[in-house]
Amino acid sequence: MTEQSLTRSPVPTGFNLVLPPGWGKVDLHEEVVNESILTLVDRSIDQLPKDLPRDDVSKVRMELFKQLRKAARKASRANGMVLYLPVERVRGSVVPASFVVSEPINATGAGFHSNQVVNGVAAERGESETVTVDGSTATRIERIVPPPERSEIEFSSRRVEYILPLPGSPFPRWLAVTFSTVGDGKPDSEYSSALVDLFDAVMMTFRWSYE
Template sequence: MTDQSLKESPIPVGFHLVLPPGWGKINLREESINDSILALVDRSINQLPDDIPKDDISKVRMELFKQLKKAARKAEKANGLLLYLPVERIRSTVVPASFVVSEPTDGTGAGIQSDQVLGSLAAGRGNSEPVEIDGSSGIRMERVVPPPEDSETDFASRRVEYVLSMPASPLPRWLAITFSTVGDGNPDSEFSSALVDLFDAVMMTFRWSYT
């Protein structure tokens, strides 16, 4: 799936959303994924000051490629299809945030109702609330996640997940969009909250596409 292709009408064939300035996308199912990552690396490197030595730029470029490649692998292992993340710098720093669109999943079991699925998803996932976006019922869940034991960071992350039902699907299908940020190291800070608000604003631009 890309953000333009899912399936034939009347089921949505994809979706559109409006990214914040400076954000980019990596299609995790493209064979040319390295080319996509390099394009985002170049966008970021082009914002560096002109007086930085070429050797230092090469080191930054290599390190950024490794970071994006690692993020892409992690998202792909989590059944991700698309990875969105900021690549342009704000005050010389790349914002530590991203969100992943995952492979649409099928509902399990005949006769299972949407509210039962949503209730099951919400159990144990922090704060949750029902949402409706572009005609799709769904749920928004938010929680703070401690760093994994094998993580290179000691910071907890603020995570927000939207799960939306796919319109007109003959069987229940769900699309998950998951946002994560370590913010400034404090998941409850104003900065972390502002990044969550930014993601919520992006989700309000989400629209299914049918052509």
């Protein structure tokens, strides 16, 4: 089980969720992000063949650290608090998926009901539905995102976002959990759908934690 604290948050003080086997997390707070990445790098390196030359291991270690650092920077720029991703290989490959928990979102502007804010976000981002997470009503949004222009990314990604209201907050606040996968290059394939199902199953384990 993995746990992450919410800085300066009212009740609840954090959350717990159960990760799939082979997944790990990167704490995106600047003072610990490199330590988190190195822990995942070590887990991945431990899976390499024991007879692999030391120079090759060093190259893999360095490249993996660069890749995870790049992913962490991207998630941090998007207001991410913690990044979850696979680090252990399945049939020789790392599963092409990840999800990010963002810093709590505060309602802005006077006169807006919390449902109006969430509905507005959902309308902008894709198909939405109401779901229950840890006994509370949440919003699930799904969409397909084309690759950015002038980027090295070839394939569209399939994204699923859960917007969870923070219970007990004196003013409207939400936690956003966003999953993304390129799957096998086809966002509507059975493989991509299976990865989405895996993320939905993870979100059903989500629980708020309290002091």
